[in-house]
Amino acid sequence: MSVKEDLGRMAGAENVSDDPMTLEEYSRDFSFAPPHMPACVVKPRDAGEVQGIVKLANELKLPLIPVSSGAPHLRGDTVPAMGGVVVDLSLLDRIIKVDRPDRVAMIEPGVRYARLQEELREHGLRLPMPLSPRSSKSVVGSCLEREPHIIPKYHLDVSEPLLCTEVVFGSGDLFHTGEAAGPGSIEEQWEVGRRQKSPMGFQTDIYRVLQGSQGTMGIVTWATLRCEVLPAVEKPFLVPSQRIDNLLDLAYRLVRLRLGDELFILDNHALASLVGDTPQEIERLSDDLPRWMLFFNLAGYEIFPQERVDYQEKDISDIAKVLGLAINPEAVSGLGAQRLLDITRKPCEDPYWKLRYRGGCQELFFISSLADIPGHIGTFRECAARARFTAPAGTYVQPINQGHGYHVEFQLPYDPASRGEKERAREVYLSAADALMNRGAFFSRPYDLLAEKMLNRDGQSMAALKKVKGIFDPNHVMNPGKLCF
Amino acid sequence: MSLRDYEFEMDFCSRCSHCKWIPLLFIKSHRYANVCPAIERFNFHAYSGSGRVIAAHSVHEGRSEITDELLDVIYRCQLDGACNVMCHLSNEILEPLQIIRELRTLAVERGMLLPEHTMIIDSMRKEDNVLGEKKADRGKWAEGLDVKDINSGEAEVFYHAGCRYSYNQDLRGIARTGISLLRGAGVDVGIAGGEEACCGGRAFDIGYRGEMEKYADDFANRLRSSGASTLVTSCSDCYSAFKHLYPMIGKKLDVEIVHITEYLDRLIKEGRIALCKEVPLRVTYHDPCHLGRLGEEYTPWSGEWKTVHGGVIVSDPPKPVHKGLGGVYDPPRDVLKAIPGLQLLEMERNREFSWCCGAGGGVLEAYEDFAAWTAMERIEEARSTGAEALVTACPWCERNFKDAVAANGHGITVYDVVELVQEAAG
């Protein structure tokens, strides 16, 4: 019996495909990861099927590439490095539970942001979300990637908002992380009022090992997520500046003081890409917009919401004044604060904003200390200039972990059809990564070509990760060729 | 008393380590948060109040012997009482200081002696002082003072100089100044001069309990025959012996016991000493352990522990818990504040949780380097306040600080409160 037949028996023949056109879609993405064709694609419908597939893979030493988001992929993590079977989790798309009192949702990996946020809103909740994720992005996938969200005060840890998970390890064992492990089945736990809120195991935090693993440890079949109360009143603001340093200073103070909810900084190029619909409009906006823009949004919740917004506005205004900045609730260079808030509330409309300008985009992101950010930006620009990269590269700065670090992201737009542009983007990507690593940028989530660079700098972490890999995926069936595995 | 008498108490150490720090809410910095020189310098838990109690317990139960190493642990301790105060803030049963003393007594009983301490005892037995000096020279400090001899007449105030002030050439002047100030204020004061003897406190501290009993009896007799109603001393060590140790062994003195700084404070407040001359100096005051937490009057207790409410242990009758609250803290400060032009700065560790000078408990004699290290820690703390001078009220502290400053060349001057009063009085 062929693998396809085996998989068909487990997941239904209609959910297995080896159609070359389909396989081609999974074989490449917008990253520089070398394309490889998978042998087939399977779309399991529940955890039992996932477990069956993983067990089969162990028997046959068959690589499995878990994919929860839809195309377009940008980071190379779902490109098969060694062939094998793509496990597409898009059919696992139930919102299993939303609980207002405990501020939590339990969802499967196929659930996308738009549907979840809509459902949460009906319960008076919201999930802090990354900056305008693409419409096809899996919520669970994003959490497993440790993508930062845009409300720093709710980014309690880099693991946020992920709580408990159900996972099929690479070994084929099904496990529940955190308090979901027990005592009692999930249903029994619900019965006594538990909602799988605590992500912590007794003496291990296995969910942390799953995060950032790019599908190399196992396949998550549901996760609980920490949600927050839906604001009753909101008031967004824009703070323009020609320099980033004073905006960083303002961001630091606001995050430290827990003033405001959403907060991020974009340069004119990134902001233009986020709000512009066409390359022409993006170019125009890039020219019109100030060099840097800090966005923040004030929110009031259930009790005296307007008063909360009012006092925060006054406090922030005082702080901004000291820094020589003005906070603007209306529009800056034609861009309304409310419009930007609307954009951040929803996933991105297609095409994905990072792809809008040239059709392709390479992200280069890392975590930085506050003080190093301007220097990192300078270094990146030098690398881009050296590589004669002329397209406007966007910059996005996101305070994370309640102000204990900053996600810094450069976006290198390129025309995928232009070999020259792509090559130049690649050159900047690699040379800037090297230069940035050398000056203290920490690529905590290194994808494709950067993984080796980063892990080579830390032999002990690599050795430790290999031990962990040996525990959860002893036969190396899970997404081989990624990270250091 | 012996360790057997503390069998119950010894069980009540939870190893919380509060004995290692000043009271947590009073901590102002990481640098000066520690309260016990021994654990700070030697690090093994056995060097802390808790560790010493555990070691005593271990020896008492026969789990371990007093080895040479343990002997070092036992005696590398100034017996400054800091651990006792910190423990008593949240433990009324455990008596760390008493148990530490009992362990020293046991060491002596078992013949585990330090040669340096044997010399002290020999000196006391032969010459009635702890410094190895001749008894015949005891009264020299007062030569030419024309002060009443208490041996041949009565006085309202009995002034006791103590071994250090009597014999130390550098410090003698402080005792003389003290007498002059008292007399200048019209106080009827007398001294025992050459007949004065050691208070015996140091012998008690190093485990020779019987020695102090002898001195206490002798002192009480002399005091009684002097007709004095007030006993004044400039030595904090002696003050603590009179006020704290004598009652501990059932030999409470039946007079008012006053440290010279208390007496001067009174005289200044009564207008009997006028401080007119400016002393433009930034100073910090070091609370001598024996004037501060160990200057608290000791109230003996004998009673029993009862268990109520399923496990709560209460003393019957209520047991006084010594927390150092009754020590002499404000009078020396008030004296300094009364000096025109003088600016008093506080160190982080003061009053009940003052850091020891390093000299006490037999450490200066047996572990000179540890005494010096402890002093330097304090001098550094004093300097961190911005003070030009370190002022104290105990000859042991003064000697140890002066020696440490001389050896290490730190630019801070060491004064006794009395010296500054004299300067301000003109």
Next chain:
Amino acid sequence: MRLKEEAYRVLESIVGEENISRDPAVLDGYAWQFGCELYGPEDGAYAEKAFAPSAYLEETGDEASLASPRGSRFGFRPVAVVLPADTAEVQAIVKACNRYGIKFKAHSTGWGPWSGCGTAGMVQMDLRRMNRILEINEEDMYAVIEPYVVWSTLQAETMKRGLNCVTIGAGGNCSALASITSFNGIGYNNYSMGLNERNVLGVEWVLPDGEVLRLGSLGSGAGWFSGDGPGPSLRGVMRGEYGAAGGLGVFTRIAAKLYQWGGPTEMPVENIDPAATLLKEFPENCALYYPFFETAEDRDRALWMLGENEVGYSASFMGRGLLAWGLGGSNREASDTVESVAQTFPRYAFILVLVCNSAREFAYQQKVVERILEETGGQNFALIEVPEVRSMVALLLFKGGNKVNIVFQRSGAFFDPGLFTGSRRTFTAAEKLSIDVINKYIEKGLVVDDYGEGSWGSLFDYGHLTACENETMYKSTDPAACGAVIELLEDLDGQMTEHLFRLGHILHQQLTDGPRGKCGHDTMGPLCDGYQVWQRRIKRAFDPNTAADPTMYILPEET
């Protein structure tokens, strides 16, 4: 048990003669721990059987190597204690232990049965000499600390810079690094700063085999600001809700997260006597509340409304039994309080402080609190107006307090059998269950009568999670009381598990299962998805020679 000369000399060459000891009385300073009174000499044997004997240990037949009988606090005596000065020395000690087949146990401030050696024949590492605050980074809000830095000194230094750290309920005398890497301690300000499980950035970690692992940005030479990656976060191996308690090596330096502190740089107090300590001045833009309610439901509703509106700095609930025994200086005074007025104390109450960064924020937060109390029927507990009580409670919430030792003062010991973590719906039910069970033992006269209401706990992260522990005081010198506590631990933990509540203190299971020759995880694991299998694999992978004391983590073989 004795360490052979060759091995001892090697350890001595690493730390120097001054920093190693095998003197029995010195070693007993490490054998003695509270909680050890609960077990006896036989209780480490099950673990010992699982270990390969070392050729470098000599059996001396010395009874003092073993834990003393129930009612005494001498636990297992180490064969040597070493005081390393830095990471290199820790690493060398660990490698030597691996070479000689000797087990080691490291502790920082070392308080509790989980700090000492789990069996005879181990080397105790006392990390006291590693006591530096290496950096306080105000921009990225962290402090790089060594193991012996305690919460109180860290807090004093950070408050000078307008920052603060979590101070755990056990007190400011505890190691911050140990709490963050290796143990669990809940604190009043978990409400706004979270559990310490999440309060770590970069970590330097000497693994049980002696290799040094540096987590996150530190490993890549980028600094201390991140603890996760590259790739999967090894924090997941480092700890769970409860740390590995020394079973996975030695943490030598960490970056601890700090948070905004809107209060003053210093909070001067007077009178060292905890019963009389007074805050000299109540800080600006801060307020203290002690409301009580008719029902547990009202109390919980008020607490969660506060959380959802993100109001407050520290919040905690405290059972009236604990409050009553906590008041008063001496045990006699406390007994009088319990007898005379404790029954009149409100059953359902909580304590809350606001620490605001501006007058506007303060006005807003006060307004919200008042509205919530109005809606839930919260009334002011008049006791809080007594100056000493007001200071005591305020300082507990601001700084972790000065009087946490009270649970030892009254009877000599306490344990927390009712420790559980949960969320909104389970909190009151689990607390009630613990009260009912504890009262059975109170009725038998075996533990201190606090009506079973010795509970206290905190909301984490504005109410997303909670933890509660029901402190039970008992006479530590009474073997019968100690036996009853073990029985109570077993009884209550069993009932908690039966009711499907989540235990917060897995080490209880170790204490109750150990005497039966079983590793606690082998009891709990089968009820919880078989997690023990994975934990055991982690232990084996990272500690192939079982060099790090496994007794408070997991034994390498199933029991």
